Amino acid sequence: MATVKIFISHQKQDSSAALRVQSYMKNSHDIDCYLDVIDPDLRRGEEIADHLRNELSKCSHLLAIVSEATKLSWWVPWEIGVATEKDFPLATFGTNVALPEYLMKWPYLKSQSDLTKYAQTVSEMSRETRLLDGVSNESFNTATASxxxxxxxxxxQSLRSKLGQ
Known part of the structure; x- marks a missing residue:
């Protein structure tokens, strides 16, 4: 499924959880993910922002890994904001964390079972969008924007229904 790519946003302390999610999505569902591990040569905030904007432009969805450590991140909310502006389907994944009100707007995943439902919804909606628009894989991103x-x-709606939210 080359046309779908999930941007996994996370705070540095949640890197191991983010890597597990990335591996699960690829190995179990054949969904590519970009994990926002910043190039150590990028030092200035403007360079990091440009890098992240560029990587987000190659993605179709954003999944934010949330934990108590997320409260210490400036970049996770920024990435969510950029993805919201691009009208990306968003979801959060975490356990035992109280979410701020603004994150309650999107579906919240708490388990591997929820990740499976998320992956299924991503795949279903990708197929539906291509079928509805009658487009080839090359023009999928343009069609998604339209x-x-x-x-x-x-x-x-589909993901919340599967999650019972």
């Missing part, structure tokens, strides 16, 4: 908010809303 379908826009209704596709993202359908993603949320």
């Amino acid at each position: 379908v826009g908010r209704s596709s993202t809303r359908r993603f949320y």
